[in-house]
Amino acid sequence: MMPQVPPPEHGAQAMAYRPVSRNIDVPKRKSDAVEMDEMMAAMVLTSLSCSPVVQSPPGAEANFSASRVVSGDPWKESGDVSDSGSSTTSGHWSGSSGISTPSPPHPQASPKYLGDAFGSPQTDHGFETDPDPFLLDEPAPRKRKNSVKVMYKCLWPNCGKVLRSIVGIKRHVKALHLGDTVDSDQFKREEDFYYTEVQMKEESAVAAAVPSAPGTPTVEPAPTPRVTSPSLATLPLPLSKAQTSGPEHSGLESPLPSGALSKSAPGSFWHIQADHAYQIPVSPHIYTSISWAAAPAAASPLSPVRSRSLSFSEPQPPPAAKSHLIVTSPPRAQGSARKARGEAKKCRKVYGIEHRDQWCTACRWKKACQRFLD
């Protein structure tokens, strides 16, 4: 009837949206985005082809990032959210494929190489026995006792490496992810934050994250965000065009300082770790599901408008003081109460309404945000 006719940009709302071109052409977001994607893809491809590392990385990192980029936009909720097929409403506007199988989000966490990292029947000699990460990565798919073995798993966004010694994992993290050289660890022991202790059982790979900090209980609230790893795969962060294009544009009033924090995958991790430090009950799963969530927040410019607090520290008010004396009615049998609207800055607030194309799909559709869950 009239709803979808290029809405003559009614009132304030429309004005708030696309500040550009409110005169000519109306439905232009789409083409714009596509253009961007293509550009980005091209750019990344070019740089990739020029990069020294083409197909050597032991892990799947390079592959991963590449495919991600090529496929289009990194955070289009394609399936990454791996929404929990339970709790809260189950309707799900999107559903991201009817797959309700809670399969492990980790693409490479397959139980194939959990057994062991090397096929030597010999028991470990005195010290740390770690397969060199650069030589064998996911071999030795078979053989393992039915005993629970403690291992250490790399928590990096897309590295599911599991080693059996603590030093090994540290070394792995340092070398591969932090890109640290032996002498540059002057900063601090960040490696401690990137691995977790897991207990391997039998053949199935069941990881159990330990609440307390593994190894060293160092409590670093905020690891210094700095650009690390010179050549390691860095997630393709689709910075807002305003930021990437730079001064090319003129109209928009986007100062976009973005001074301290900026790009590189690790950036996304700082948050996670920060949270992690304060609120531990986390299973490796949430990492995968949250990694994307935090990334944009850190890398994207907060909307200049609105003098609200633009601090990027999760409120995380009360982690639920579960004890006795609960008066609320536990049995929620009766009419469900609208889900109590979550209290976490959602895409709208984070990116601002003028960067709507950066919101998660759910937010754009005015559905429950899937990027910044509660």
Add this chain to the structure above:
DNA sequence: CCTGCCGGGTT
């Protein structure tokens, strides 16, 4: 006011 999002609409 503003923000999150359910329900329901159109393509």
Add this chain to the structure above:
DNA sequence: AACCCGGCAGG
């Protein structure tokens, strides 16, 4: 399916 928006709840 994907996409969008009215309108409501709740701060």
